[in-house]
Amino acid sequence: MTELPTNPSHDRTDLATVTYLHGALSAADPGPTPAAPALGGTTGASDKAAVVESARHVLEGEVTVSELEVAKETDLDTFDDRPLIPAWMKSPEGWAMYSGMFYRARIRDYRRWVRRQRTDRGHAAQFVRGRRRIGDWVKGFEGIQLQAVAHQAHIAASQARSAARTARFTPGLMKNKKAVAQQSADRAQTVAMKAIAEHKKLRTQHRRAYGVRVGVAYGPPMAAITTGFLTAGWIGATAGSLATFAGGAVAGRHQVTEETDWSTDWRSIGDGDAMTAPVLDAAFRAAKVIGADESLAIVKMPMLDARGAWSAMVDLPPGIPAKKAMRSVSEIASAFGVEDAQINLAKAKGKGARSGRLEIYVARELPFTEGAAPGPLLALEAATNFWGRIAIGPDVRGLPISISVVERSGLVGGEPGAGKSASGNVILLAAALDPRVILWLADGKAGGDLEPFADLCEYFEGDADPEAFHDMLVEAVADMKARYALLKKLGKRKVTEELANKYPLLRQKLLWVDELMFYTTDDEHGKKITKLLRNLVSRGRAAGIVTFCATQKPGSDVVDTSLRDLLSIRWALRCTTPEASDTILGKGAAAAGYSAKSIEPEMRGAGLLWAEGSNPVLTRADYYTDDQVELLASRAYDLRKAAGTLPEGPTTLADQLRAKGEDDANVLAVLVDVFDAYDQTAKEDGAEADLDWLPGTVLVNALQAAGLTISPEKLGRLVVREADEKKKRAWEDSTSALNGFPLAAVLRTIQTKYGLTA
Structure with missing residues (x-):
């Protein structure tokens, strides 16, 4: 049975929202927020005023954000040629590292002495x-x-x-x-x-x-x-x-005028050796990024950060672009004695950037293997702003990464167990905590990952039913056309936050499809679903419709390339092959040094996020446990209830008939209610089979009790019965058989006359 969605209440005003980003403190009071114009809707004036007042009371002026400790940024350029030694270097772990370096230095000194x-x-x-x-x-x-x-x-x-x-x-x-x-x-x-x-x-x-x-x-x-x-x-x-x-x-000693290296022991950052200019030169030469007689120019000296990782900025020799080094990540990582995932090479950005300038970051340990910190949304007591930037999580350097999804669409992919559900929760929770966002979710694996958001959705398909998902997309395309019709009437080109707050029809909509592969590979509906999705992604962004698809391997057999190329945000979690990574990030990404295959299995939730800028960024999504997701979903429910944006839930067949506003539809609605009432009573008395027949006198009396005057003859003309359905049946304590109407005849009449099904 497919339940049709209903429209939520649209009586609401502009919402006072707070956008949370990593490291943000509670903002200063900006002063009183001017009252927004009332929005149109279908409820009465008193109900409208109550909803507006409730929304203002909860979301305006009484927002509190718990303060977080903010790590002070250190300008590393203020130091001289000495490396920055953080406080942790004086800890037992730091002393252990010093001891290890001293021991390795003595061993190398002895070997050098023997060879000498x-x-x-x-x-x-x-x-x-x-x-x-x-x-x-x-x-x-x-x-x-x-x-x-x-x-x-x-x-x-x-x-x-x-x-x-x-x-x-x-x-x-x-x-x-x-x-x-x-x-x-x-x-x-x-x-x-x-x-x-x-x-x-x-x-x-x-x-x-x-x-x-x-x-x-x-x-x-x-x-x-x-x-x-x-x-x-x-x-x-x-x-x-x-x-x-x-x-x-x-x-007998004499001065050495020529440079001689008496040690053949390789300097390895992975073994605890310091990053120095000779070590960088040797590594890049071994990786064949630079020639044997070439060297790097140090722009920012190698130094340790507070996480025990080494960072530096270098200029490659003339004629060698930074991309050449980025394509040799594996070779450079081998020369440094670390895993591929521990090294991060990026083209320098900002002031002073140039084609041959390279930023080098080498983590002390494999990143993203430690326990994840509590998600930032847990500290937020107000609504989010889905129109602003969404906090995704930290990168390998611990810096917060945020993206904007306005007028965009996204694709999340990776092998099973890579953390797609946890990564998707970051975006879903940010959307759910903004009461203005309309949620349409489809779960292609029917695994229950999206169940916490079901009560917040206007349309929810959680049974992995391709036909139901096709119907959802048909409704979404119809909604997109209605949005464009309103925009054309208003003389606007696209939906903005101001328009969305003023016109309920233009509120942002998030269409999230989990395990897209199950829907697009369906023999009957797969091609239709792909066509509808391509229509939504290509045209829906300007109408305020944001589409995200998640799947294990979005190859051309799963996601048509004409659809995949339209998804502008790419998030590649761990993949088993470079080719699988390229199907997410785009052809040539792995050859350029961006391959999700280099992500280790221990790095759950980590992936290459290509949302903004010219290169993907290795990021781990903020992690929320199942209990935390339930808690935030409950908080989102309260925010939507206060703002009057909760969906009204699925409409029963009787309510759909009453919505027609016709006399015959009202009669059929009462008949459906009577059958449901008698069926429920029979089950309470222990009956196993469904009640499928009622006497005409019972139905006529129920209609008259509901204020509808109708004769048995008129009821017979409305509900047309077949020959075998006109047979009399025994009824309770009646001494004789009675004429009646089967439920099948009532449902057949409803479908024939109004096209509705139970």
Whole structure:
């Protein structure tokens, strides 16, 4: 049985609403809200005034929002080249991280020392160089001067001997020549004597300095070895020898002019190593984002935030766009030693943004695996504003993400168990807590996830019935046409919040379809449903109709591409393949680095949300337990009751007949009520079968009691019976059989005359 919806009461005014966003405090009192013009409706003046006064009393001026603690934002640019060390670093967890870093550093130092020993910079090579340097220092430079002076003395002596021989063998008869030769011999002898004396002096000084340097260079080592041996035997001698070896190695060190990395241990942020410029360069080179001889330019230094995550902003080398790095998320994550989901690469936005500027964020642990904080709507005691921004949840950095759904539509997809129901609750609860929003919900899996919202819906299909959902869409298209007719009459192009508050017909409507696959793959109604949905999504947004569809894998066999491409908001929860992710986010998203396959199974409720901006954002929806959903639905019921926007519920067949306003319809309505009353009485007495026949006298008496004058003959002409239905039957204590009317004949008449079914 398909129950037709009824129109809610439209007697209401502009509603004072509060839009809740993460981190918001209670707003200051803006002053008295001017009274809005009364809205049209079908109720009386007194009822209208009561509803308006009730709505104002609840929703205007008495809204309280519990205050939340707001974390003060820190301008990281005010720091110098030192990383920001938050308070948690001094906690036991922080000290444990420090200890781990210290231990890994010592292990790497030891490995580096072992590898270094095989090179010319090992300690053995340093000792050999040190011994040579000490020997050269012990010899000193006096030996060169001594040799020079000895050479000069030798030459002077040779010249003196030659001059003496010349003077000796010059004949006496040559008195002048002999005197000159004698004077030359005397001068040469004087020079030779001085040179020899200088040589002796320098040789004495050299021996003295050499002895001092020998004592300085070799005395301490010999003293250390001897003292150690005399004090502790061979152990002491060994210690002295090691000290001597260390001294020689220190003396053999030399300045390193070329850059050398002695360690082959990879620096891993996942192992607790700090993010530094060399670590970033090495990671991007390993991922082949930049060349072996290229490096990154640090725009904002790597630093820790209060969550223990590293963040930095870099400029890629000229000619390399940020998108190239974003396509290599897996390679960069591997180089960092973390999971793909722990790293977030985004093109820089805002002032100073450029094509090659990249924001890097590496979470300390896998994000979205900790317990979710209480949803923000629990702290809200007022109505939301579905025309404003809707708080979705935090991103990987803990920053709140909000979206606007005005004039938009959305698609939510992911594998079973990825958190579609919990994610959908964020949008559904925001809509339910705005009393102005009309809810039309369809549950394609009939699992009960949408049941808490059933009492708030004007139209609710919870039995996974494709035919009923098709009828819902037919009604929605008819409503869309009525909205456009009113807009054309008003001379407006689209629905605005002001128009929606003034005209009840233009109130925002949310059409939510869960497990769309069940409806669109139906053999009989699937193509019709797709066509109607495409009509609603393409034309309904300007009429104030917001459509959201949720399904496991929205492939072309489930959602026609002509419909899927019209859904502007995409939310991809975890998928099993990159191709499945692309069916939600669009072709090429996975190749650009945005794949829902990288979301780990532990990250329930997390997904790539592409609603605003040029790139999807990894976000986890705020989580509400079943009890919290029930609580908020109850709060939404009270808000709608106070605002007069609660749906009146399904209309009975008798009420539908009375709504026709015709005499025959009123007669048939009384007959339906009489059959229902007698059937209920019979069941209370223990009857198992439904009551399907009543005597004509009983029906005529009931009609007369209801103020309708009708004869049995006229009743017979109105309710036409077939031949076998005119047979007389026994009735209670009657002694004879009576003429009567079967219920089937009454229902057949109603369907034939008015097209209504029970």
